[in-house]
Amino acid sequence: MTLRTSKLFRTSVAAAAILAHAATAPAHAFCGFYVAQADAKLFNQSSKVVLARDGQQTAITMASDFEGDVKEFAVVVPVPTFIERKQIGVVEPKTIDHLDKYTAPRLVEYHDADPCAPVVVAARAMPAAPMMAGAVQEMARRDYGVTIEASYDVAEYDVLILSAQESDGLTRWLTDNDYRIPQGAEAVLGSYIKQGMRFFVAKVNVERMNSLGTGQLRPLQVRYQSAKFMVPLRLGTVNAKGPQDLIILALTRSGRIEAANYRTVKIPSDIDVPLYVKNEFGPFYKALFERAVARENMQAVFVEYAWDLAWCDPCAADPMSNKELVELGARWIGGDGDVAFRANRRGGGSDAYVTRLHVRYDAKSFPEDIVFVETKDRANFQGRYVQHHPWRGEATCEAAKAYRNGLTARFAKEVDNVASLTGWSRGDIVERMARSGETLAK
Template sequence: MRIAALASLVGAGALAIAPVAQAFCGFYVAGGDAQLYNDATVVVLMRDGKRTVLSMQNDYQGPPEDFALVIPVPVVLGEDDVKTLPPEIFARVDKLAAPRLVEYWEQDPCAPPRPEYAMRGAGGFPGGPVPQAAPAPAEKFGVSIEAQFTVGEYEIVILSAKDSTGLDGWLRANEYNIPAGAEPLLAPYIESGMKFFVAKVDVEKVKFTKGPDGQDRATLSPLRFHYDSDQFALPVRLGLANANGKQDLLVHILGREARYQVANYPNVTIPTNLEVRDAVRESFGPFYVSLFDHTLAQNEGAVITEYSWSAASCDPCPEPALDLSELVTLGADVLPSYADSLGQGEPVDPGLEWRIPSEFVLTRLHARYDAEDLGEDLVFEVAPPIAGGREHLQSDGALERGAVPQGSGNNQFQGRYIIRHAWEGPVECENPQRGIWGGPPNKDGSRNEDKPTPTVARQLATADRSQNLGSFVTPSAGKILGVAVEAGPEPGADANAGEGANAGEDAKAGEDAKAEAGAEAGSSPDAAKSGGEKADGGGCRCEVGPEGPSAPVHLGLGLLVLGALTQVRRRA
């Protein structure tokens, strides 16, 4: 089944299909004739034992009318199970896991050497008054109100229903203009015994601002809720109600001592540690989406792993790694493993400040699909550790390529792309030391101790997808990917001992590789055991620090209303 079938995640955030509909797992319903669509959403899942904590951030555009969001959940949620969060936490998680671009300059081969050092990051480092009952009696439609309470600007009702027609009728009778075609999509959840979390928003408690297009825009308080279920899944099918073209889905999972992948769709890792041309500095987003689309074309229907690393460390870091307080915000305080040590009102043992973050793995999964047919909900499973995208040389002297299985080791995989600048000054010493990379060389010729900092790729759903991947990458990277590239020298190739064969490669390398289409267009852990191709350059003799440029928070992908779990047939 194609990943397009995941279209249930698609912009169900729209009541009328907007030009930029985005993806999420339930749908919005608006009061009266209001028309709304989701603009940007970030989702974070935590998993420990049978407990799932789901946090989501929602932006919407539309007239300032009351509206609600409908989310299928496996159990009746209580007031203590739901809370609002500060929006900044989602930008933190997204930025840490986003694809990154690093830029290295070869240091003066004749400058006095500085001490060698190991790469960093190798391992792990409430409620208010109860709202009034709905005007239309629930019993008339076979709908039961299981619970109702208020959290922040949300008036929350937990519903159960005997059939989808009744639930559809109740929502419409209570003046919720639900998307056309939603009723049959509700049926599988009702048949499996799911409940429905309906969070109505009181816009008098929401601040609106005018967006660039003149429309009212509001950022709602992020929601967090938790529940227990044998299955770890993300319901996606309700989003079919408003599918509109290709959609992006980003899922961030914080798993206790484990990374996750999907169990019912193919998995592939993004090609990483590719050398790119200098122009990518100004067009990192278009480069990355062209690489992503190329990878998906070579692995139809796949969900792509872009990041899997300890939550307590990163290398290179666009900003500091997550700390204990942020993990508590995202739900560590309600996980079974930490109930005693992080219980409400209990002082936190100082020793937990590092230990608990180091026990979590942050994984980022990325899918892109359309609404061609009905898909399965995403089901997640524990996956073995992998590494990749590090400035590490392997035993053959080549830079690490692809995803390398780690056995029982730590997860250290990331989408990382490199601009290298070979030394262009004089080389007048007897024994020059080539291939030492760092920040821009100092004017006095000494080696620069500054730490190169990464740029991260965000707003990917709206990035320009019209450009050719071969225009971004170096010839040897084109050979790895199986794409034709423009003629040109390898950045930094002349500066690396043992890499002379790469110096002077041109478009012919890409043309030859085109015949090998599929050569590491994407890699799975099983397919990447050797670590692979010759490096364009690089090694461990550089350091990338935690500081980095910030980027605006707008994923434009919308995973909005997420809910829980329906029984899903495991993909053969």
């Protein structure tokens, strides 16, 4: 059986999330709709994890992009405490996908008004994001120094909670029980053992999976109480083939989260781009992200979205419901009905905030697990790219002349923007713009 070490995670956070719509629109009111998004599927070798954290109460939900024989699916996740059955669950994949889409970088469209008429604005928007996975179980023996502290049936998974005295015993146990442990993982396991961590290991129970009829592997969720607020990346970097992407969707009460031991950086945002980008928003965002990673020498964690969950503008997806947020671990929001989450406090702010972090990492640039801190910062941020449709109607007034002259400069600026964000060739950008009717030459 295959151990997907690239999908090993653990974290400590508890959480909540919520959405509704909302409150004050910015001065440049958004009155269009969302048109495209760059979600997690864009990035290969990627994982998604949802962290919900309330004080020390933490829920971590691990989504997997596992493809292949489910018998080969296995996960080993270090966890800071013993885990009881009631602290483990499965989450519907669509709930995480919803949060992914809701927080993804977005493209927004505006339509220029008739230059000869008073100003009216119209608009639209788009998003971006990634995934992870699981393990199996087996009865064990004592001579490994491994204790099976508990064994649970959790939906389509068989879950074990292990503690170990020595990393070599644990490695042998895992290997003998068909968890394929990569070379070099033993040292990492040893480090976690010394830090007093347990191991949450899961494999698929094919029989039960068939009887459940779900036909898919649902994300596993583990909830626990711990001061530790981190994701265990290290096992996943052992023998990894190149860098991997992780998207962290954090639901918190007070404000955005950031890395305590790495730099947290905002992804470039609010930048005007040409119309043709709409049809290639995915590749555009991917190139933009890669360039941002390179600029930071792959040593930064990027914020793609940080917003009060009670509202969005523009909304890249329908608001999250109370039910979905509770399912993802935000049990503090005070209701689990299938209704859009809204602010429940006077003054507009709610007690649920979402942060979307995107990190590309490998063992060299991210040698230690990312530790998070929750800040009190509730300022809103989103990865947002804007396109303006030129006015194509009749316009003969004086103002129209100035408007058309202004367009040329605007197009030129958009070429600069795309070239510097993505590194694409300028000639190529100009040509594609011309094809969509944005010609630089007069």
